[in-house]
Amino acid sequence: MLEFGFVTVLLVLVVVVGAFPITVPPLRTDVVxxxxxxxxxxxxxxxxxxxxxxxxSQPFSLTRPSAHEGGPTVRALASSSRGLAxxxxxxxxxxxxxxxxxERVPLYFEYEVQPGDTVSGVATRFGVSADSVSWNNLDVRxxxxxxxxxxxxxxxxxxxxxxxxxxxxxxxxxxxxDADWRDIVEFAGNGLALDPNNLAAGSLILVPGGRMxxxxxxxxRPSAQVDTGxxxxxxxRLTSLFESSHPLGIDIAAPLGSPxxxxxxxxxxxAGGDPCCSYGLHVIVDHGDGYETVYAHLDSFAVxxxxxxxxxxxxxxxxxxxxxxxxxxxFELRRNGVYQDPLSYxx
Numbered sequence: 001m002l003e004f005g006f007v008t009v010l011l012v013l014v015v016v017v018g019a020f021p022i023t024v025p026p027l028r029t030d031v032v033x034x035x036x037x038x039x040x041x042x043x044x045x046x047x048x049x050x051x052x053x054x055x056x057s058q059p060f061s062l063t064r065p066s067a068h069e070g071g072p073t074v075r076a077l078a079s080s081s082r083g084l085a086x087x088x089x090x091x092x093x094x095x096x097x098x099x100x101x102x103e104r105v106p107l108y109f110e111y112e113v114q115p116g117d118t119v120s121g122v123a124t125r126f127g128v129s130a131d132s133v134s135w136n137n138l139d140v141r142x143x144x145x146x147x148x149x150x151x152x153x154x155x156x157x158x159x160x161x162x163x164x165x166x167x168x169x170x171x172x173x174x175x176x177x178d179a180d181w182r183d184i185v186e187f188a189g190n191g192l193a194l195d196p197n198n199l200a201a202g203s204l205i206l207v208p209g210g211r212m213x214x215x216x217x218x219x220x221r222p223s224a225q226v227d228t229g230x231x232x233x234x235x236x237r238l239t240s241l242f243e244s245s246h247p248l249g250i251d252i253a254a255p256l257g258s259p260x261x262x263x264x265x266x267x268x269x270x271a272g273g274d275p276c277c278s279y280g281l282h283v284i285v286d287h288g289d290g291y292e293t294v295y296a297h298l299d300s301f302a303v304x305x306x307x308x309x310x311x312x313x314x315x316x317x318x319x320x321x322x323x324x325x326x327x328x329x330x331f332e333l334r335r336n337g338v339y340q341d342p343l344s345y346x347x
Contacts, residue, residue: 074111105189106156107206108136110276113150122152132158135212138248138278138296138323138330150323153277156189160210164203165269165284166306170196177210184208202272202305230345231311233295234260234318234329242341249294249332250342256299256327258318262309263293263333263346271301273322279330280322283315289335296330297322 111122119140120130134140136153146152155161160177170192174181185196190205192198199205236254240246254260266287273281279296283303286292299319303309318327333342 074109105187107189107204108156108161109154110274111152111154113146113148113152115148117146117148119146122146122154126154128155128158131211132160136161136278139246140323151277153274155206157187157206157208159206159208160212162205162207162210163270163272163282163284164199164201164205165286166201166267167269168199168201170199173205173207174210176213177207178213179207179210202270204272204274229311230264230347231261232346233263233293233315233331234258236318236328239328242339242343248339249330251328251330253326253328254318256318256320258327259302259314260295260298260316260318260329261312262315263311263331263342264291265310266291266293266308268303268305268307268309268315271303271305271316275321278322280324281316281319282322285309285315292334294330294332294334296332297324297328299327 109126111126113122119133123130123133132155133152136155140146140152153161159179162173162177164173170181170184173179174184181196184190184205184207185192185194187206187208192205232252234252234254236252236258238250239253240251242248242250262285264285264287266285268283269286269292270282270284273279273296275281279294281298281301282294282296283298283301284292284294295315297319298316298321301316302314303316309315318329320327324330331342333340333345
């Protein structure tokens, strides 16, 4: 009798389970990544990364419809092991402050000036100071006057873009702009990975919080050349003098592609830049005794960082890169950080 009852219970269970089957969800085979990302001290928390960055050996120009067809060109430039990389074309409404929180932080944005733009207006749009815009763009001094189509370098945060010379250190650069060296190291756009020893000569970095200090401009022009051993960097027409309206150097116009030479013997401490804006492609040469010269708006280089030069050696070729209305070079001569009138030195 007991065995018959046990069999009856089993039959009832089989009938019930068959009528109401229990479904088990399939096991998940895809891996769900963790949501946390490592962020550097002092920087905003990371957000999902954008499309992969296209690394390029030289910055390149992107085309985008004009303001009347869809807005100005805006692109973000970041540090890479081979120079600058254009991260992406950004819609006009995306500001530097919004982009700063991303995993890939840019050094600066390239912005195409539109009719009615002012330096202060552009600065407000990107969340930086007007000084930060004017300091990073050669010949931009009037906060109210810009030329439509002109391209500006707008730093990703308040500060100054700096071309790293041979043997420079993070602490030296910070002191140059009254900044904190730790901000330079911790700013992700500089690509230093929190290590000041990763600073590379010939690279471009942003000095967060940096400001342009009054290094001085020579006020008097001697009646005769104050030094010997200098030569003209380019044979051409002098189009801008060293004066209050153009206080950094002189401009020399010549046909596109004309060779330009070292004004004196020295060592190349920088060869780079972005052809879009400001100095464009440029070379810096250290001549010793506190002397340094800058050759801006080049079409191409004939030297590399670390090259030793004699006076008259070709450093590059005349071009149209940067802020320029015609083929010429912008030539600067400094001594111990003080801008000199090159005509006081050239024969």
